[in-house]
Amino acid sequence: AQKITQTQPGMFVQEKEAVTLDCTYDTSDPSYGLFWYKQPSSGEMIFLIYQGSYDQQNATEGRYSLNFQKARKSANLVISASQLGDSAMYFCAMRDGAGYSTLTFGKGTMLLVSP
Amino acid sequence: NAGVTQTPKFQVLKTGQSMTLQCAQDMNHNSMYWYRQDPGMGLRLIYYSASEGTTDKGEVPNGYNVSRLNKREFSLRLESAAPSQTSVYFCASSESNRSPKRTQYFGPGTRLTVL
Numbered sequence: 001a002q003k004i005t006q007t008q009p010g011m012f013v014q015e016k017e018a019v020t021l022d023c024t025y026d027t028s029d030p031s032y033g034l035f036w037y038k039q040p041s042s043g044e045m046i047f048l049i050y051q052g053s054y055d056q057q058n059a060t061e062g063r064y065s066l067n068f069q070k071a072r073k074s075a076n077l078v079i080s081a082s083q084l085g086d087s088a089m090y091f092c093a094m095r096d097g098a099g100y101s102t103l104t105f106g107k108g109t110m111l112l113v114s115p
Numbered sequence: 116n117a118g119v120t121q122t123p124k125f126q127v128l129k130t131g132q133s134m135t136l137q138c139a140q141d142m143n144h145n146s147m148y149w150y151r152q153d154p155g156m157g158l159r160l161i162y163y164s165a166s167e168g169t170t171d172k173g174e175v176p177n178g179y180n181v182s183r184l185n186k187r188e189f190s191l192r193l194e195s196a197a198p199s200q201t202s203v204y205f206c207a208s209s210e211s212n213r214s215p216k217r218t219q220y221f222g223p224g225t226r227l228t229v230l
Contacts, residue, residue, distance in 0.1 A: 004157075033216065045158075045205060045221035052216070091157060095217065102148065102173060103219055105157040 003027065004092050004106035011111050013082045020067070021077040021109045023092030032096035034075040035103065036066065039089040048090075051075055082113045117141055119222035121206050127228045128196045136191040136225050138206030146209045147189035148219060149173075149181060151202040158205065164189055196229045203227070 005024045013019040025034065036048040051059045051066045059066040067076040079086055089110050093103040119140045128134055140147065145166045150158040150173075160173030164183040178200060180192045189208075193200060203226050207219040 035218065037221075043203065043224050043226075045207075045224075047218050047220065050216055050218060093158075102160050102163055103158075105150075105159075107155060107157040 003096075003104045004094050006092055006106035006109050008109045009107075011109055013111065013113055015084060015113055015115050016081050018078060018080045019082055019111065021079070021090050021092075021111065023075045023077065023106060025073050025075060025092075025094050027073075027094065027096040029096040032094055034066070034068070035093040035095070036064070036075075036077045037091045037093065037105075038086075039091065039108070040085075041088070045091075049077070079111075084113050084115065087111060087113045119206055119208055119220055121204075121222035121225050123225060124223065125226050127230065128193075129230050130197060132196050132229075133192070133194050134196065135193075136204055136206075136227075137188070138190065138222060139188045140206075140208040140220075140222075141187065142208060142220065143186070144208035144210055144220075145186070146217070147183065148207040148209075149179075149189070149191045150205045150207065151175065151200075152205060152224075153202050161191065161204075193227075196227075198229045201227060201229045 032053045034051045038046045049061045049064045051068045063080045065078045089108045091108045092106040122137045148163040149161040152158050162181040164170045167186045182190045203224050206222040209217045209219045
């Protein structure tokens, strides 16, 4: 069974607008962590933001925030005030008790920011 | 700090050839990982090493071997390369398993083509 689902293969947004990238997950473990990574065209994987299952507040890192809805098992990434440099592939990933040390990745969403 | 480094950056092999991908980290992390990335598939875990002296299979270990040479270095070996192993290979590292966040930090990747 797929543990991480990213249903949007591609998204388009205009510069300075906000955009939400969807991620749903599946786990029966009460302790888990959710991560978002950015992969620009240069290929490197850049860590953006982390949300723990027991965290009371939604995570924020600068223009990135994570809309964590535990009951719906969703962990959407919100990018505010998009910039041209945000154009990249974005991956959602999860670590849960079953894979204590390892991450399971979704298939990614390609974001294109236009001027 | 260089973070996670990988060599080589690019490699072309013929079917049946062998090679070793090298990875080193200077962040004093205990855990290290090897992933492969194929178009439309996200990242899939090949092998990981939770700590020095241990290695475990991930989701797609067939055709690969690994060696955790010391705390810093984790190599991936293809004994007899096949065209199905054409992919981009990423090495990553993270803090001890006891850390609740355990963010993985990635190397720049190795683009491997098997003809």
